Amino acid sequence: MKKLLTFSLIAFASFAFSQTVNDVPIKDIDVEYVQIIGTGRSLSTKVNVEIDFGQETKSISFKNGTSIKDEKGRNMKFNSMMDALNFMSANGYSFQFAYTMNDEKDKAIYYILKKK
Template identity: 90%
Template sequence: MKKLLLLFLIGFASVSFAQTVNDVPIRDIDVYYVQIIGTGRSLSTKVNVEIDFGQETKSISFKNGTSIKDERGRNMKFNSMMDALNFMSANGYSFQFAYTMNDDKDKAIYYILKKNK
């Protein structure tokens, strides 16, 4: 009985402490490719990271649903794009290629990742 309880607690802990995008755990996103977008944060060395896996987004939204959330539902903060890439690698994705885009206001870095099978 104790072993069964221990297995239940371990299983619950692994499910309840998952990072999510649109309330979907990153490991459970059912796509082959994702794009992570990194933009600089004003007065900070950290970057804002969003993830695009082809999900439907609302055209008018005051809440950004593409941000990666931690186990408490707060937006995750990454020190750099390498930090974000290492995070995604630990969650089952591998790097394919990267590109940048410069806008009048912002510079964004895009990484294309493939889900490991």
């Protein structure tokens, strides 16, 4: 009985402290490739990072459903795209290639990652 209780607590802890995208834990995303999109934040050196893995978003706005959430459900903030890339590497993804896009309003950096 103690083993079952211990296993249950460990399993619960692993889900309680995971980062999610659209309520899916990052390590449980069942796709081969993901795209992370970094955009600058006004008056800050940090970047907004969103993930596109082909998921259906829960909200009307595409951007609201693709942000990386921490264990408390808050949007995670990254110091740079390299910070986000290191985070994704720690969560089982490897870098493939990158590109940028500029439009009238924003500049965005796109990284394509593959599941290890």
